Amino acid sequence: MSSRDSIFKAIRQGLGRGPLDDAARSQLDARIANPPQHIRATVDDADLITRFAQRFESRSGTTERIASLADVPAAVAALAESYAIAPSAVVGTALGELSWPDGWQIDHGAATIDVMLGVSLAWRGIAETGSILMLSGPDCPITHNFVPETHVVVLPVEHIVRHYEDCWVALRERGQGAPRAMNFISGPSRTGDVEQTIELGAHGPRRMHVLILG
């Protein structure tokens, strides 16, 4: 008997029944198709943008408001200058064609080991916890989120939702199943593994800056 078969046999033996009948199965499938809604965290803020920024900043992230997509390069350049980061970045093509200041090197490929700065477009921002949600794809490579020491994320205000559950609704409407990778990111990488004291920049970005667009 294969390991799979013996495990399923043991599960059913433990539960004291054979395989479920068709009626029971379709009931469970219906639970997946129409997921029951559970209790959520109360988010009664009228202004979700402020809530998002406050929560995100509570975990050492930084935010900045910009008016249009065209402002992204200047905002990134200013940040790079203040942290003495070389004018070079990996940028997801989801952000479209941006016009970068002279001297900037922009790459749309996967992030390699020496990349110090990444710029990406957030798919959603969650006001409840102040987290962003990134979906991986050719225009939003996942290495951009984790390899660079500094990660700048552009979050259009209309992408900000109240709860996690709003992301699930949007994801199901998108209709392609789950992307290969989906990342909720709630601030810079951190560790408490040396004497329970938090240090930033364990493995992922040491710095995270969200450009709230709109």
Place this chain on the structure above:
Amino acid sequence: MEFRSPEFKTRAVHALHDANLQKALSNTKAGFVVKRAQAAAEMPEFEALRDTAAEIKNHVLANLDHYLEKYEAAVTAAGGHVHYATDAEDARRIILGICKKANAKRITKGKSMVSEEMGLNEALIADGYEVVETDLGEYIIQLADEPPSHIIAPAIHKTKDQVADLFAAAHNKPRKTDRAELVAEAREVLREKYFTAEVGITGGNFLVAETGSSVIVTNEGNGDLTQTLAKVHIVTSGIERVIPTLDDLSVFLRILARSATGQETESYTTFSTGPRREGDIDGPEEYHVVLLDNGRSKMLGSRFQDMLRCIRCGACMNHCPVYGSIGGHAYGWVYPGPMGSVLTPLIKGMDGTYDLPNACTLNGRCKSVCPVRIPLPDLLREIRHNQFRQDMTPKRQKQALKLWRYVAERPKLYHFAERIGVRILASMANGKGKLRSLPFDPGWTGARDLPAPTGRTFLELWQAKRGDK
């Protein structure tokens, strides 16, 4: 992983006298416990979420076969592979096979307690692979050649100075003592490993049947680099970790971080669904999930089924006074503290695990903080019952209990013995009101005094007060 639970008592005594360990443990108590209490207090829905989480888990366990089938089908549809392993040996065989096929030399690993259960590192190293743990805590203990001592903070028993020594010896660099410098040094060393590993192995906190996704919840981002940069990503998880939908998952995301570290959320919650897609320029080319049974299916339908709700948050050990005094290593296997004292006898068998459930004081703090409301003290008591039924209780303990029962059932004899006892203790205390050390149990007075009786029993004093005598 070596099985050293039979040595619990000696290892516990050693732990109590290990100054470094005691220093490290004292750092942790305030951290996790205080932060969890704050996080719980700040969220009015927290208790209701715990109820819901327990209900969802119960629903899954009652229909585990169906949800596993659904999950498996969704992973397969996304181009991934699901493997089932009945026990640790089976799991090692599967994973060694995948690594061999991938022509791997270097393997990076994110934190996975299930892989510890599998004894995976030892097997991979024996087969000639270089295995690099990338979670900072796991990396530290790998350098120290020690097992984890906590399920979410594996190096919690190490002080900063010990970490500095380990790094200086392993990295061939001047010894750093600043915490930030130590973290930066590990970052630099591990970076190169991520980019050159052929296989990346991570755990899976949750498996979502609806989408076929495995989910990890981390703070460091090491799991993400591990699974993104290697050609082959292998997820190790237990068969009980499946949940039906993303909406069910939200409930657990709201309680896991709060219970574990007292955070509202960790830095990263990452979903992986199959290998890289058409057009993707990064991500693994192969995606495997190895689901371990290792005694879990046997718990279904038993008195211990509730244990399968566990989401490995670590709250029970953070709040356990026994764990807080001796740390995780004394427990001698993968899982320490209250949840480990239940799981170890159930997975490894009753032989050699006698002391684990008996070390518990039944104070109930673990149960009061467990986010999925596992009645840990009841389960521990149930294991004690089983030990008694199987006649495993040590002879001396049984004789002592018999003697106590004989005396306790005879009030006159009981009071007589008591009167003698308090008089002896009172004369030993010599009017000082306390005893510095007990001749028959010096351990008990090792770190405290025994308040000595005044010379008369409670009953005598009571009767005197009422004027009976």
